[in-house]
Amino acid sequence: DIVMTQSPLSLPVTPGEPASISCRSSQSLVHSNGYNYLYWYLQKPGQSPQLLIYLGSNRASGVPDRFSGSGSGTDFTLSISRVEADDVGVYYCMQALQTPPVFGPGTKVDIK
Amino acid sequence: EVQLLESGGGLVQPGGSLRLSCAVSGFTFSIYAMSWVRQAPGKGLEWVSAISGSGGTTFYADSVKGRFTISRDNSKNTLYLQMNSLRAEDTAIYFCAKDRVLGGGFNRGIDYWGQGTLVTVSS
Numbered sequence: 001d002i003v004m005t006q007s008p009l010s011l012p013v014t015p016g017e018p019a020s021i022s023c024r025s026s027q028s029l030v031h032s033n034g035y036n037y038l039y040w041y042l043q044k045p046g047q048s049p050q051l052l053i054y055l056g057s058n059r060a061s062g063v064p065d066r067f068s069g070s071g072s073g074t075d076f077t078l079s080i081s082r083v084e085a086d087d088v089g090v091y092y093c094m095q096a097l098q099t100p101p102v103f104g105p106g107t108k109v110d111i112k
Numbered sequence: 113e114v115q116l117l118e119s120g121g122g123l124v125q126p127g128g129s130l131r132l133s134c135a136v137s138g139f140t141f142s143i144y145a146m147s148w149v150r151q152a153p154g155k156g157l158e159w160v161s162a163i164s165g166s167g168g169t170t171f172y173a174d175s176v177k178g179r180f181t182i183s184r185d186n187s188k189n190t191l192y193l194q195m196n197s198l199r200a201e202d203t204a205i206y207f208c209a210k211d212r213v214l215g216g217g218f219n220r221g222i223d224y225w226g227q228g229t230l231v232t233v234s235s
Contacts, residue, residue: 037220037221039221039222041157041222043157047227048207048225048226048227048228049157049207049222049225050225051212051222051223051224054212054221054223055221060223090156092156092157094157094222096219096220096221097220098220099162099171099218099220100159100171100173100174101147101159101220101221101222102159103156103157103158103159104156105156106156106157
């Protein structure tokens, strides 16, 4: 199985400031179609996960443009241009290239 | 609006069985693969099982293979997870999840999640 890692695991943030989370996979997530099969999810406190980014860099419907995904191969980054208080929660990356899909351990984001 | 509503969770003894259901609405159920994903208390997300849109192909995590069975009834817009030989380590919130890509094949990318149902395995 592909192994997913994330850093940092805990990220205190200041509203209005930028933030970024790194995700790495044990194997390249590039599909033969050229897309990176990497997803980002946010699980807000007490809620189910919600899709933020699919195929490495595509924002899901309704996701604010302050969220962006980048990277290719085995190294990916989720960036928040200006953090808002509503962005707190646990962020997970997930590889969707192979079965089983595997999630990273999660990065807990909270306000300083 | 896409809605996924799980039910069937509860307290069960080790070795026991439980059947989870997920009623869906807001999309054409039969043309999307579906998954179950679980989250142990205070832990991360673990994919458990998936089924193609037609129901003809199923996939399982090694941790549940041979004990859990995923199925669906496209006439009732409902997904199921039959869980047998339950263990303490199966204790988790179980989420029903919709595949992002239409066509029925399992593409592994999830776009919608239900609110989850809690399964507790304890004597």
